[in-house]
Amino acid sequence: MSHQLTLKILHAGALRKPVVECAKLLNEARPGLDIQLESFGSRACARQVREGKVVDILALADPMLFDELLGPEYVNKYYIFANDQIVLAYNEFSRGSGEIDAKNWCDILLREEVTFGRSNQHLDPCGYRTLMVWQLAEQYYGRPGLFGQLDQRCRSDLIYPKSYDLASDVLVGKLDYAFEYLCVVNQFGLRYLTLPEKINLSNPAHADYYKQSSVSLQGRNSGDMITIPGAPIEFAIAIPKNAENPVLAQDFLDLMLSKKGQQILEDCGLIPY
Numbered sequence: 001m002s003h004q005l006t007l008k009i010l011h012a013g014a015l016r017k018p019v020v021e022c023a024k025l026l027n028e029a030r031p032g033l034d035i036q037l038e039s040f041g042s043r044a045c046a047r048q049v050r051e052g053k054v055v056d057i058l059a060l061a062d063p064m065l066f067d068e069l070l071g072p073e074y075v076n077k078y079y080i081f082a083n084d085q086i087v088l089a090y091n092e093f094s095r096g097s098g099e100i101d102a103k104n105w106c107d108i109l110l111r112e113e114v115t116f117g118r119s120n121q122h123l124d125p126c127g128y129r130t131l132m133v134w135q136l137a138e139q140y141y142g143r144p145g146l147f148g149q150l151d152q153r154c155r156s157d158l159i160y161p162k163s164y165d166l167a168s169d170v171l172v173g174k175l176d177y178a179f180e181y182l183c184v185v186n187q188f189g190l191r192y193l194t195l196p197e198k199i200n201l202s203n204p205a206h207a208d209y210y211k212q213s214s215v216s217l218q219g220r221n222s223g224d225m226i227t228i229p230g231a232p233i234e235f236a237i238a239i240p241k242n243a244e245n246p247v248l249a250q251d252f253l254d255l256m257l258s259k260k261g262q263q264i265l266e267d268c269g270l271i272p273y
Contacts, residue, residue, distance in 0.1 A: 006034045007248045010053065012042040012061040013164030014084075014126065015235060017187045019059060021264045022256050033248070041124025041162040043217070049074050050220075054242055056249035059256075061181070062125040063236035064228065069220060070240075078238035081257055082183075082270040085202030085233060086126070086133050087192040088116075089167060089185045094176040100193055106137065109177060110149055116177035117158040117166050122218055125233075126163035129201055130179035132213035132230040136199040139212060181233070186269030204232045235270065 007026075011019045016039055023035045040048070042060040046069040049058060058075065060066070066078040088105055090097045096108035109116050121127035131151075138146035158175070160166045166178040167188045185192045197203045201210055210230035219226040237256060239249040255261050262272035 004032060004034050005030075005245060005248060006036060007057070007245055007252060008036045008055040009038070009057040009059070009252070010045050010048065010055040011037065011039050011057070011059040012045065012235070013039045013124070013162035014061050014181045014184050015039075015059050016164060017183075018256075018261075018264050018268045018270065021268070022252065022261055025260065025264075026252055026255055030248075030251075039162070039164070041119060041127070043069075043125065044123045044161070046070055049240060054244060055240060056243040056245045057237065057252050058240055059235070059237040060125075061233075061235050063234050064231070065125070066236060066238060068226065068228075070238075074242070075238045075240050078236045079253070079257060080234045080236045080273055081261075082235045082265050082272050083202065083204075083233055084181045084183050084235065084270055085195075085200040086129055086179055087182050087185055087194055087200065089170050089178045089180040089188075089190045089192045090176060091170055091173060091190060093173055094170070094191075096176070097191065102193065102196055105193055105195075106141065106143065106146060106150070110153060114176050115158060116154060116179070117160055117169065117175045118154055118179045119160050119163045119166055121215055124160075124162045126166075126179070126181060127159070128215040128217060128228060129230075129233060131215045132201065132210065133179060133195065133199050135213035136210065136230065137195075140196060140199050183269040201230065201233045207232055234273075 046065045118130040119127035134147045134150045167184050169175045170178045213230035265272040
């Protein structure tokens, strides 16, 4: 009896489209392969692996998670494959969208009638990166108290488990604005405002400036808190040590890092390394 090979991929919601596209390519090369995809916020993904979930590929939106939550017992090496930036996503019906720009976006978001969302920093790197963007914006625009104002306006019902869900609610008009990765905005075809490079976490040249921001998160064990400094946004992929199909996983990883894979990443709005 032929045993169908299964490749289990756990990935950041933000990486959905590139992972799906690479999986399709691998399927063409290996018909009959059963590829199972699951996505959550990256911190949630890393925690699941720590708690015993067995997968062949782990693709996360922050390489630091491999060091902080998974190395060296679950993952001994990972590959950084792309970078991105945080943008402010909206649709044509978002309140204030006709006038929003890189100078006034804070004021528009603070209007009474405007709603904006972010993802949960404990589950999703897009969430803690958004908090960093707000801190850097306070500094960059010279507006003391801006972080606190934005934080207060973004109530708990506007904080989502992952960045992908956030984008779909902007698309249908449930939210006016969301802080989002550019690659996710591109996958949904949303409009967006590009933020200044010094606050959008896109440029390694500004790494020292980004470090001025930091966010406290739950650490390895419940009850531990760790502080993460701001850093340029990077995505990384690894084969966990307990993968059941490491050879197939290596095929997927090679594909993701190949010229074809890089083209897919670029088409999805990521900047491949």
